[in-house]
Amino acid sequence: MPSFGNAYFYHGLLRRYVIAFGSMxxxxxxxxxxxxxxVAQTLAIPIAYAPKESWLVRxxxxxxxxxxxxxxxxxxxxxxxxxxxDGTRKMQPLNKETASSSSDxxxxxxxxxxxxxxxxxxxxxxxxxxDDGTQLLEQILPFFGPEWTNTMTLIPTIGTLIDVPxxxxxxxxxxxxxxxxxxxxxxxxxxxxxxKAILYGPATTKGIxxxxxxxxxxxxxxxxxxxxVTTPGLNANGAATTHxxxxxxTSLISADDPYGYCVDIxxxxxxxx
Amino acid sequence: MDGTFIVANKYFNQYNYVREQRLTExxxxxxxxxxxxxxxxxxxxxxxxxxxxxxxxxxxxNDAVSITLYVKSNTGFEGQxxxxxxxxxxxxxxxxxxxxxxxxxxxTTEKLLVEVDGIYQQESGNTKQYANSEGFLLETGTANGYNxxxxxxxxxxxxxxxxxxxLFEIKFIEHENPFYxxxxxxxxxxxxxxxxxxxxxxxxxxxEIDVQASAVTMDMRLFSLLLEDNTTMLDEExxxxxxxxxxxxxxxxxxxxxxIGLQAGSIIDFSDTNPFSELEQ
Numbered sequence: 116m117p118s119f120g121n122a123y124f125y126h127g128l129l130r131r132y133v134i135a136f137g138s139m140x141x142x143x144x145x146x147x148x149x150x151x152x153x154v155a156q157t158l159a160i161p162i163a164y165a166p167k168e169s170w171l172v173r174x175x176x177x178x179x180x181x182x183x184x185x186x187x188x189x190x191x192x193x194x195x196x197x198x199x200x201d202g203t204r205k206m207q208p209l210n211k212e213t214a215s216s217s218s219d220x221x222x223x224x225x226x227x228x229x230x231x232x233x234x235x236x237x238x239x240x241x242x243x244x245x246d247d248g249t250q251l252l253e254q255i256l257p258f259f260g261p262e263w264t265n266t267m268t269l270i271p272t273i274g275t276l277i278d279v280p281x282x283x284x285x286x287x288x289x290x291x292x293x294x295x296x297x298x299x300x301x302x303x304x305x306x307x308x309x310x311k312a313i314l315y316g317p318a319t320t321k322g323i324x325x326x327x328x329x330x331x332x333x334x335x336x337x338x339x340x341x342x343x344v345t346t347p348g349l350n351a352n353g354a355a356t357t358h359x360x361x362x363x364x365t366s367l368i369s370a371d372d373p374y375g376y377c378v379d380i381x382x383x384x385x386x387x388x
Numbered sequence: 389m390d391g392t393f394i395v396a397n398k399y400f401n402q403y404n405y406v407r408e409q410r411l412t413e414x415x416x417x418x419x420x421x422x423x424x425x426x427x428x429x430x431x432x433x434x435x436x437x438x439x440x441x442x443x444x445x446x447x448x449x450n451d452a453v454s455i456t457l458y459v460k461s462n463t464g465f466e467g468q469x470x471x472x473x474x475x476x477x478x479x480x481x482x483x484x485x486x487x488x489x490x491x492x493x494x495x496t497t498e499k500l501l502v503e504v505d506g507i508y509q510q511e512s513g514n515t516k517q518y519a520n521s522e523g524f525l526l527e528t529g530t531a532n533g534y535n536x537x538x539x540x541x542x543x544x545x546x547x548x549x550x551x552x553x554x555l556f557e558i559k560f561i562e563h564e565n566p567f568y569x570x571x572x573x574x575x576x577x578x579x580x581x582x583x584x585x586x587x588x589x590x591x592x593x594x595x596e597i598d599v600q601a602s603a604v605t606m607d608m609r610l611f612s613l614l615l616e617d618n619t620t621m622l623d624e625e626x627x628x629x630x631x632x633x634x635x636x637x638x639x640x641x642x643x644x645x646x647x648i649g650l651q652a653g654s655i656i657d658f659s660d661t662n663p664f665s666e667l668e669q
Contacts, residue, residue: 131655138652141645144608147445150436154628155446158587158606159636161643165474173470176477176641183555183600185582186478187640194474241475243586245441266657276657296543296560297579299480 124317126270129234132312133195135265136236136281137162143254145189145247158189160251165192165239189242189251196235196307204231204311214273215370216320223323223370224272229313236281240304245290248304252286255306259283272318280311325365342381347374403571416574417488420458424486428452429495430546430555430592431536445586449546452592453495453536457485457547460577467581476642479582483549483556487541487576496536541576546583546590548597555600556580608634 118124140162147156176182210228238255242248262280269277287305294300329343348362349355355375356362368374431453435446460483467482540561547556562577590601602610612629613621621630636643 134648134651135655137644137648138656141648141652148436149446154609155436156587156589156607157609157629157631159608159634159640159645161606161636161640161645162648163476163642163644167472167476169472172472172477172642177479181553182477182479182604183553183583184585184604185480186473186475186584187604187606187642188584188586189606190475190640190642192474192476239474243584244438244443244445246438246443246445247586267655268657269655271654297482297581299581299584303474 121317126315126318128269128312128314129195131267131269132234132279132310133164135267135279136195136234136308136310137164137193139263139265139281140191140193140238140255143191143251145250158247160189160191161187162191162193165194186241189240189247191238191240191251193236193238196237198232198234198312201231201233201311204313206231212273212275214275215323219320220369221323221325221366222320224318225321226270226273226315226318229315232312232314234310234312236308236310238306238308240306242302242304245302248288248302252304256283256286269313270315270318277313279313282309282311283307284309323370325368339383341383344379344381346377346379347372348377349374403568405570409570409572412570413488413490413572413574417490420486420488420491420575421456424456424458425549425551426454426456427485427550428548428592428594428597429455429536429541430548430590430597431538432542432544432546446589447544448589448591450589450591450593451536452548452594452597455487455491455495457487457578460484460486481554481556481582482559483580485547485578485580487578489574489576492541492576496538541578547578547580548594550596553596553600555583555585555597557583604639606636606639 140160143160143162145156145158145160146154147158149155206228208228208230211225212228213223213225216222216224240248240251242251259282261284262282264278264280266276267279268274284307287307289301289303289305291298291301325347327343327345329345330339331341331343332338333340344359346359346362346365347368348357348359349368349372350361351363353372355373357375357377359377359379362368362377429452430449431451433448433450434444435448437444465481465483468480471478471480540563541558543558543560545558547558548554549556558578558580560579562579563573565577566575585601585604587605587607590598590605592598608631609629611632611634613632615621622628623630636645
């Protein structure tokens, strides 16, 4: 189904942002020490995207229905809670990001500058012990002042590296320690973040301009005076050249090659070059 | 120890008649034995208490003591049951057990003899009996090694429910229900919830329980590299363990750490230092 006059496109950007967010917290650990200070335990902290299909979670996490315990703690999860347009980061929409095509040297890929959206993420830390929670927080908070910037490849075919700041907005604790001894005590830290994301439209393939022709005319008579033809120059050894006669065919030159600029000037009053 | 009731009417002694108390106690204990299930009681050993936060993350469970409990909620577990939360499936089962006080005192002192055909077998020459002449015969001369020193079952201790291979944590012990029949308390009503496990050490010597616990611990140190003499290989500078290649997914079925990390490898430019990816083990 075409959208806004374009053919179907999907860069998987939101999925990439979700992965990038989760990966910031996929190596957290908690250490427990003896009274002597010696390390007694080093706990790995499992993390997963929180919203999931219930049936799939059920059959994957308890396939034999033999789970011994209620839950394994500490545990972390995260979710993309929502998003808002960020007009303060709006840029000239006709700017493009381009890349050469590996399959066709005479074509390149292009995508218009993306639109800025703020993605609201929440990170949840579920701990049994308060000390576990303080350890996890101290592994995270010092790196957000208040932002941490990831450099991301958002559209692999374009390949441009984009800095994506992630801002820590707030930290909230929920601790239901007041109870009748029977109710569950849940100690959950919630960290709210804003990711300064960019969403891109469709990437298109265009021919690469390899020849620029500039026609000069006499100001008063409008008669042609000279023609400037600019082409990339690359000799057979792969070195740049400024002489078109020494260059291989422009159709064999890639946008990524270290080409030089050949400017051939034709004097149209005398026919000399 | 129960206090003594002062009866209002000297002609009707409802509360201080010891023989009736013993009869009731034995009947209750027998009923629990007949209708109950043999479970394992795992006392918690407080290892390094955090005075400030009031917790003990390094608690250990080093014993598993047999005791019969009556399952009060015998139509099924109570509580919220299986619950899908932000952290995957939580088994929020609760259950209420009834324990004979007499039995509790027995397991803290001597191990019960093996029961055969409904009769507790008496060791040759063993004449020791529990507490009073109406008590069960007990094994003597064999140190049971149980590490139960508390005069009552404690909140925080665990119960292993064999039929479901479930570990339950004691949340609350009601000690006055029923309310002083014949002037004495005979039972503990124990409310439990399925254990919210935080990698506490469970090494009871009971293979079934220990295997279950080892399958859910997140302690990476259990994967430390060992030397030929089976001792732990230590970092010469820091004295820390070398952890073998460890996957969180080994013991946590809900973890997606590995998948997220692999996917991020093609998305995030790691030439900039990711502070969370270079933790020293």
